[in-house]
Amino acid sequence: MFVCWVNYKKANSPYSSFSAATFPEDPGFHQCSAALSVLGNAILCVVIARRRSMLKKTYNVLILNLAICDALMGVFLVLTPNYIIPMKSFPVMSGGNGRAFCRAIFSTYCLFVCGKASNTTIMCLAIERWCAVVRPTKYKANFNRKRVSLYIALIWLAAAATEVFELFIADLMPDGRCEWITPFYGEELNKAFLVFHITITFYIPMTITWISFAHIWYRMSHNQVSTQQGDAGKKSVVRMCMLAALLLTLCWFPTETFWILKQYKVVVLPNVWYWVFNFFAFFNSCCNPPLYCLTNKTYRREVLGLLGCGKCGAEVAPGSTMASATAGLSMQGQSGTYEMTKRTTEQSVVDVEESVLDKSKEQDASKGGAQWVRQDDEAKCEHS
Numbered sequence: 001m002f003v004c005w006v007n008y009k010k011a012n013s014p015y016s017s018f019s020a021a022t023f024p025e026d027p028g029f030h031q032c033s034a035a036l037s038v039l040g041n042a043i044l045c046v047v048i049a050r051r052r053s054m055l056k057k058t059y060n061v062l063i064l065n066l067a068i069c070d071a072l073m074g075v076f077l078v079l080t081p082n083y084i085i086p087m088k089s090f091p092v093m094s095g096g097n098g099r100a101f102c103r104a105i106f107s108t109y110c111l112f113v114c115g116k117a118s119n120t121t122i123m124c125l126a127i128e129r130w131c132a133v134v135r136p137t138k139y140k141a142n143f144n145r146k147r148v149s150l151y152i153a154l155i156w157l158a159a160a161a162t163e164v165f166e167l168f169i170a171d172l173m174p175d176g177r178c179e180w181i182t183p184f185y186g187e188e189l190n191k192a193f194l195v196f197h198i199t200i201t202f203y204i205p206m207t208i209t210w211i212s213f214a215h216i217w218y219r220m221s222h223n224q225v226s227t228q229q230g231d232a233g234k235k236s237v238v239r240m241c242m243l244a245a246l247l248l249t250l251c252w253f254p255t256e257t258f259w260i261l262k263q264y265k266v267v268v269l270p271n272v273w274y275w276v277f278n279f280f281a282f283f284n285s286c287c288n289p290p291l292y293c294l295t296n297k298t299y300r301r302e303v304l305g306l307l308g309c310g311k312c313g314a315e316v317a318p319g320s321t322m323a324s325a326t327a328g329l330s331m332q333g334q335s336g337t338y339e340m341t342k343r344t345t346e347q348s349v350v351d352v353e354e355s356v357l358d359k360s361k362e363q364d365a366s367k368g369g370a371q372w373v374r375q376d377d378e379a380k381c382e383h384s
Helices: 028-049 058-079 095-106 109-132 135-144 146-162 163-168 187-221 230-265 271-287 286-297 297-304 309-317 320-383
Strands: 170-172 179-180
Touching: 028 109, 028 163, 028 271, 028 286, 058 146, 058 230, 058 286, 058 309, 095 163, 095 170, 109 135, 109 146, 109 163, 109 187, 109 271, 135 271, 146 163, 146 230, 163 179, 163 187, 179 271, 179 286, 187 230, 230 271, 230 286, 271 309, 286 320
Parallel strands: none
Antiparallel strands: 170 179
16 A cells, blocks of 8 residues: 555655655545544534533633644545545646635645644643643633634634745646646745744644643642642643643654655655655544543543433443442432431430520529528528
């Protein structure tokens, strides 16, 4: 499968890190990646969108945006020629529509607008978690509904702006096919743009992401003030987001790094390696939905409920039956403790009432004795 490549000179673009030079004639891997990405992230979008309680939490809104990015990436992976569908299978194009297709779709512009938006969303998610843990007093002001909407809009605008150079690396040919072209600003300047582009869209966001998570983990491990229950909930969400960031870093780092090295001929690998690196970058778009289900019980329960497994949603983890039984015994124990406490309290009240009654009787008796002595003294005085 890996030895069937299209002609390098015709298919390869020296200006795009993901080009048809690495397109195998059997695109089964990309087909699976695209299908899983669209299906998994569509389910995740429905799960979050149908629960208003989930949308009230900022990190869920950012995860929803991340799912939209990944789902669209799967869609554009299908629409972009020479990844799943070869260019020769597309109809012959002409006019403005054909030129727009070549510049926006064939050039991978739309595909990697979604990819870069995904990277930036992960960075924003890390900053959101950092603010929730390290700066909780400023969290509501920095991540209210209006600001989150603004952040998401800026994520997409930044992704579209940083990928703009890809609009100039392909164009429509007279025969109605899309071909790679040399951009008007030249090859050498394009290499500089490429380094700048990858730095601001991958290296800087990932650096900020991991600095944020490192500070979060340090603060939570040394925090002596927060309650145990609240701290456990925050750790669960942070752990889930950290794993998503780790997968994105591992999947994107090879292709971003080795493409720069290739452009400056520092390290030039066989084409098969670039295909593998590219595939892992695309495959990252379908990793997050199963990751959320495995690491977060809320997402697991909601996904199972959406798929018609509501009854098994409460028993998704191993040993859940034992957990339920333990919970039942715990509730019974708490009930028994309550009854025992109630009875003890009632008995104490009765004892106090009896004690008060005894004291009252003693006081009455002493008063009666004093009155009898006084009457006896008066009788003696009258007799004398």
